[in-house]
Amino acid sequence: MNAKQIDQQQLLKDEKDPLTHTPVHLLSLENVGKHYGNIVALTDVTMAVDNGRVTCVLGDNGAGKSTLIKIIAGLHQHDEGVLHIMGEERKFTSPRDALDVGIATVYQDLAVVPLMPIWRNFFLGSELTSGFGPFKSLDVQQMKDITKKELADMGIDLRDVEQPIGQLSGGERQCVAIARAVYFGAKVLILDEPTAALGVKQSGVVLRYILQARDRGLGVIFITHNPHHAFPVGDRFLLLKRGKSIGYYDKKDITLDELTAQMAGGAELAELAHELEQLGGHGDIVKEVQAEVAGTASAGTPTQRA
Amino acid sequence: MTMTPTMTKPAVADERVAKRNPLQKLLGRPEVGALVGAIVLFVFFASVSQTFIQPNAFATVLYGSSTIGIMAVGVSLLMIGGEFDLSTGVAVISSALTASMFSWYFSMNVWVGVILALVVSVGIGYINGWILMKTKLPSFIVTLATFLMLTGLNLGLTRMIGGGVSSPSISDMDGYASARAIFSSSVSIAGVDVNNTVFIWIALVAVASWVLLRTKVGNWIFAVGGDANAARAVGVPVKATKIGLFMAVGFCGWILGMHNLFAFDAVQSGEGVGNEFLYIIAAVIGGCLLTGGYGSAVGGAIGAFIFGMANKGIVYAEWNPDWFKFFLGLMLLLATIVNLIVKRRADSSKG
Numbered sequence: 125m126n127a128k129q130i131d132q133q134q135l136l137k138d139e140k141d142p143l144t145h146t147p148v149h150l151l152s153l154e155n156v157g158k159h160y161g162n163i164v165a166l167t168d169v170t171m172a173v174d175n176g177r178v179t180c181v182l183g184d185n186g187a188g189k190s191t192l193i194k195i196i197a198g199l200h201q202h203d204e205g206v207l208h209i210m211g212e213e214r215k216f217t218s219p220r221d222a223l224d225v226g227i228a229t230v231y232q233d234l235a236v237v238p239l240m241p242i243w244r245n246f247f248l249g250s251e252l253t254s255g256f257g258p259f260k261s262l263d264v265q266q267m268k269d270i271t272k273k274e275l276a277d278m279g280i281d282l283r284d285v286e287q288p289i290g291q292l293s294g295g296e297r298q299c300v301a302i303a304r305a306v307y308f309g310a311k312v313l314i315l316d317e318p319t320a321a322l323g324v325k326q327s328g329v330v331l332r333y334i335l336q337a338r339d340r341g342l343g344v345i346f347i348t349h350n351p352h353h354a355f356p357v358g359d360r361f362l363l364l365k366r367g368k369s370i371g372y373y374d375k376k377d378i379t380l381d382e383l384t385a386q387m388a389g390g391a392e393l394a395e396l397a398h399e400l401e402q403l404g405g406h407g408d409i410v411k412e413v414q415a416e417v418a419g420t421a422s423a424g425t426p427t428q429r430a
Numbered sequence: 431m432t433m434t435p436t437m438t439k440p441a442v443a444d445e446r447v448a449k450r451n452p453l454q455k456l457l458g459r460p461e462v463g464a465l466v467g468a469i470v471l472f473v474f475f476a477s478v479s480q481t482f483i484q485p486n487a488f489a490t491v492l493y494g495s496s497t498i499g500i501m502a503v504g505v506s507l508l509m510i511g512g513e514f515d516l517s518t519g520v521a522v523i524s525s526a527l528t529a530s531m532f533s534w535y536f537s538m539n540v541w542v543g544v545i546l547a548l549v550v551s552v553g554i555g556y557i558n559g560w561i562l563m564k565t566k567l568p569s570f571i572v573t574l575a576t577f578l579m580l581t582g583l584n585l586g587l588t589r590m591i592g593g594g595v596s597s598p599s600i601s602d603m604d605g606y607a608s609a610r611a612i613f614s615s616s617v618s619i620a621g622v623d624v625n626n627t628v629f630i631w632i633a634l635v636a637v638a639s640w641v642l643l644r645t646k647v648g649n650w651i652f653a654v655g656g657d658a659n660a661a662r663a664v665g666v667p668v669k670a671t672k673i674g675l676f677m678a679v680g681f682c683g684w685i686l687g688m689h690n691l692f693a694f695d696a697v698q699s700g701e702g703v704g705n706e707f708l709y710i711i712a713a714v715i716g717g718c719l720l721t722g723g724y725g726s727a728v729g730g731a732i733g734a735f736i737f738g739m740a741n742k743g744i745v746y747a748e749w750n751p752d753w754f755k756f757f758l759g760l761m762l763l764l765a766t767i768v769n770l771i772v773k774r775r776a777d778s779s780k781g
Contacts, residue, residue: 197663199663219662219663219664219665220665220667223664223665229663231660231663236657236660237652237653237656237657237660237661237723238656238657239652239656239723239724240649240652240653240656240723244649244652244653247649248649248650248653248661248664248666249650249653249661249664249665249666250664250665251646251649253645253646260645260646261640261644261645262643262644262645262646262648262649264644
């Protein structure tokens with residue numbers, strides 16, 4: 125790989141926040157690690173999130189992506205390293221802590237309650253009320269109106285905000301979850317594999333919302349295992365493998381081909397080709413694998429989704 | 431809070447939406463199955479028995495319904511919140527015993543015992559909820575244990591303190607008359623005596639419906655029952671909500687316990703076993719999903735009303751009451767099947 129890795133130490137010292145021009149990141153991780161009993165889920169991960177930037181976290185299943193976001197979202201606590209929010213060291217004890225500093229997470233399973241109406245899901249945990257003291261009641265009409273408007277702004281033509289959210293399609297539910305996070309003034313938006321379960325067209329729609337969120341100045345963390353989804357929208361790419369960082373690149377330093385090759389385990393494929401060559405007698409297969417090594421990145425190659 | 435839209439789609443009429451008429455909307459409500467059942471049952475008993483529709487008989491049906499319905503309010507909310515409680519039947523008796531034994535033993539005003547019983551009832555709810563949240567065991571196991579322990583405590587403590595199987599009569603003590611006036615007396619409406627419990631029941635259903643549909647806490651109850659992890663992830667205090675629900679059940683148990691005490695002035699310590707299922711049945715018939723996240727307080731009330739009608743209706747129709755349990759079982763089965771269909775429909779286009 126000839127792509128230039130971001131020097132992790134340099135990154136945290138010298139880089140400035142693009143909007144505020146201060147050396148403080150919106151959110152940064154330094155050598156963060158996490159283990160569950162004797163299982164090491166994550167070691168030595170360093171990354172930064174800034175306003176108006178999309179940081180992509182790429183990795184295959186079991187690479188530690190979920191653990192990483194659970195630490196940032198307050199579902200788990202890290203055992204090693206430090207987590208800085210606006211320059212201040214933090215360790216979240218609950219998702220509420222993370223929400224309070226403006227970190228909103230859109231989970232793979234979306235954190236929506238399928239049987240509840242869309243508007244109730246939209247405002248769940250942050251309901252609008254009117255009235256005083258013990259007689260505070262929900263401001264139902266306003267919540268319905270806001271839900272409808274926010275979703276319309278996102279380009280979702282909703283049928284009825286009163287219908288159970290479980291009746292929406294995967295992409296629509298994803299968009300409701302993103303719209304919810306944006307509306308509630310998230311500074312950092314974590315998206316956990318938002319495109320994993322979606323078709324091509326719906327994925328495109330979700331990627332557009334990621335860019336919209338970025339343009340509104342949010343710091344976006346986009347978790348995915350699909351470099352074809354990550355590359356067009358990402359500004360920085362953190363590659364994880366078996367709980368470790370195997371690369372951290374700025375967009376200007378890496379191409380989609382290189383990113384894909386790293387993701388698809390280009391090194392392993394090359395090794396396989398080499399081994400087959402040595403064994404001999406597998407000419408066709410060797411050629412095939414070599415072609416694969418060369419072409420892992422070509423846009424036409426279907427990326428496997430597990 | 432507002433954001434500037436960077437992309438808007440022109441409003442287009444959506445061809446996928448068929449206009450839902452009010453009837454379809456009504457059919458989507460959780461308690462609709464129970465309502466239809468209640469109407470069918472009412473018409474049925476009204477046609478086989480002349481006495482059933484007379485005001486006095488109807489007041490008796492309402493009274494019978496209210497003794498189940500008061501508890502069914504708490505149990506419905508708890509079930510919507512995704513848990514259930516097997517200790518409710520004996521907890522009612524524990525509450526009544528606490529009030530009577532304490533007042534009797536210390537020769538105090540009955541109201542002191544009544545207040546202490548409230549603390550004990552809500553405390554039992556709190557302990558149930560707290561153990562459940564700490565251990566993450568199924569509520570079936572935790573409340574089954576509470577049920578057995580309370581059954582034993584009711585019998586053991588009553589014998590130890592009072593020396594018998596029932597609490598001593600407290601009818602001649604200070605405060606008895608005023609407490610009885612609140613928890614167990616009748617109001618005459620157009621010549622028909624209606625027990626206070628009916629009004630308490632209706633008030634509880636109204637408050638519970640308001641809480642459930644129009645407050646933050648209600649939203650949280652649906653959420654913790656529908657998907658506790660999702661609720662936690664968006665910042666809903668799951669533990670507090672669930673513990674609070676168990677305490678609300680305790681509160682309902684206190685009201686019913688006080689009614690039992692002041693209706694008869696003494697309580698049998700071995701009573702209450704098996705009643706917990708009646709409350710759960712009322713909630714389920716009323717459309718509350720056993721798995722949580724769906725249901726209504728009104729549904730639980732209709733469930734209790736069905737129970738009351740069937741219970742008294744069989745007597746008014748001069749049938750053998752042996753048939754009552756069969757009837758109840760059949761209602762439960764039908765109601766659960768209707769609920770299942772509703773849930774499947776709500777989940778159908780998921781994924």
